[in-house]
Amino acid sequence: MKKIMNIDKYKQCLNPEQISGVVHEKDNLAKILATQEKIQSNSCKTIAFSSPIITYNETGIIFPNTINIIQGKKGVHKSRLTEIFCGLMLQRDITQSGHRFLGMKRNAMQKSVVLYVDTERNINDQFPYAIQKIKLLSGYSIEDKPENLDYISLIDIPRSERFDTLNEYIKRFRTRYEIYNLFIVFDVVTDCVENFNDVRESLRLVDMLNETINTYNVTFLCVIHENPSAGNDKGRGHLGTELNNKASQVIQIGFEKDNQGNDTDLIRLKFLHSRNTKRLDPIYVQYSEESKGLVLASSDFINEKLAMKKSKAQIADIQNWLTDNLKDPKSKKELIEMITEAFDCGSRIVEDRLKELDDKGFIERFTVGKSAHYKLIIPF
Structure with missing residues (x-):
């Protein structure tokens, strides 16, 4: 059976830098084992979370x-x-x-x-x-x-x-x-x-x-x-x-x-x-x-x-635009792209406007597969 050299004899064969490395690795291992023991102890009892400061x-x-x-x-x-x-x-x-x-x-x-x-x-x-x-x-x-x-x-x-x-x-x-x-x-x-x-x-x-x-x-x-x-x-x-x-x-x-x-x-x-x-x-x-x-x-x-953020792309303007441009149902993605380009505004503003018009019953949101679509409600 192969003999295992103990750590002290092993260190005698090393230069100072190598010895420092061995000690450092040993210290880190000790830290990991101590942390492991603490985690194990805490995981076996009811956790009392700290109150906020x-x-x-x-x-x-x-x-x-x-x-x-x-x-x-x-x-x-x-x-x-x-x-x-x-x-x-x-x-x-x-x-x-x-x-x-x-x-x-x-x-x-x-x-x-x-x-x-x-x-x-x-x-x-x-x-x-x-x-x-x-x-x-x-x-x-x-x-x-x-x-x-x-x-x-x-x-x-x-x-x-x-x-x-x-x-x-x-x-x-x-x-x-x-x-x-x-x-x-x-x-x-x-x-x-x-x-x-x-x-x-x-x-x-x-x-x-x-x-x-x-x-x-x-x-x-x-x-x-x-x-x-x-x-x-x-x-x-x-x-x-x-x-x-x-x-x-x-x-x-x-x-x-x-x-x-x-x-x-x-x-x-x-x-x-x-x-x-x-x-x-x-x-x-x-x-x-x-x-x-x-x-x-x-x-x-x-x-x-x-x-002030909503003064662009007023609801009435969007409503008029949809009357002219939403003759056939369109996907939400396509519709938002068209409106943001037409009114030079952000997509979030357009989403808010579409939701308002949906709530008012001017348009209707429906899904095709996993994709959201919109259509005009007739009569409007």
């Missing part, structure tokens, strides 16, 4: 030990929305109206410490002003120094050194506040690495986030710019793609458009991805010059701005 209309938005994203084009108030989340996490009086927090509420049973990592704003007035707004939102004065609010800027750190510096500070932060729930914000996350299109650098940061939330009581909120091209709502670079795949909640902020594709004053918070709950309906907000921040939009304001 932040809710909206009784539905969880952000949960503990997760990665979350706020994304949007340049200039859509991503940082102002982030300030609201931070102010909510630090809220001194939980009975305060949720209006200042856009109707969101935090879990009163969990005490959190916020770390705000900024990479864009200057440290003379822009970032300090943002910190002041967070303090005021949460019920402090600007002179107060809340013990549960920490903040740093990476603006003076070379990009090539930012990841290591950030990693080192987070370890220090964790040690200092190890008994609390930690809420860490990156604004913006793509500036925390040298190249957000580099696969290796992106995975390095994402792996650090994943390891942290699975080992410590930490939740991340990552702010990221969307690709600048119209119609592309993905976070920038390979880092944006990887973060999106790992995120438990992705919130998109952006201006609603009018029928010409121009920005209106109405801002929509859209929940693109919710891992823990059903996807929420959008929250509509607007910028308030008085408060220098975001506030909930009134129903009249919402209806007024949304109506």
Whole structure:
């Protein structure tokens, strides 16, 4: 029978680099086995899911030990929305109206410490002003120094050194506040690495986030710019793609458009991805010059701005066009293509118009096989 050499004798035959590799592999195997044991133990008992940290209309938005994203084009108030989340996490009086927090509420049973990592704003007035707004939102004065609010800027750190510096500070932060729930914000996350299109650098940061939330009581909120091209709502670079795949909640902020594709004053918070709950309906907000921040939009304001999207391809015009052009039934796909070309409008507007006319009994929707078709109702 072949003799098996024990690990110590085997290591004597190796050089230092090989020994390091053997030890590393052994450590990784130990980690896998420990994780396996934990999963097995948890899978054999009733799972008690974590309560959300932040809710909206009784539905969880952000949960503990997760990665979350706020994304949007340049200039859509991503940082102002982030300030609201931070102010909510630090809220001194939980009975305060949720209006200042856009109707969101935090879990009163969990005490959190916020770390705000900024990479864009200057440290003379822009970032300090943002910190002041967070303090005021949460019920402090600007002179107060809340013990549960920490903040740093990476603006003076070379990009090539930012990841290591950030990693080192987070370890220090964790040690200092190890008994609390930690809420860490990156604004913006793509500036925390040298190249957000580099696969290796992106995975390095994402792996650090994943390891942290699975080992410590930490939740991340990552702010990221969307690709600048119209119609592309993905976070920038390979880092944006990887973060999106790992995120438990992705919130998109952006201006609603009018029928010409121009920005209106109405801002929509859209929940693109919710891992823990059903996807929420959008929250509509607007910028308030008085408060220098975001506030909930009134129903009249919402209806007024949304109506601007529908002013193109009016229902009466579509009705007249169908009278002349829908002599014979047509597939929904073909009909939408014809109307969008005739009225120079988007397919979503056309679908809304067809549904309205179907509800009114002017046209009828029916199926042929798996394909939807429309026909005129005679007489009309």
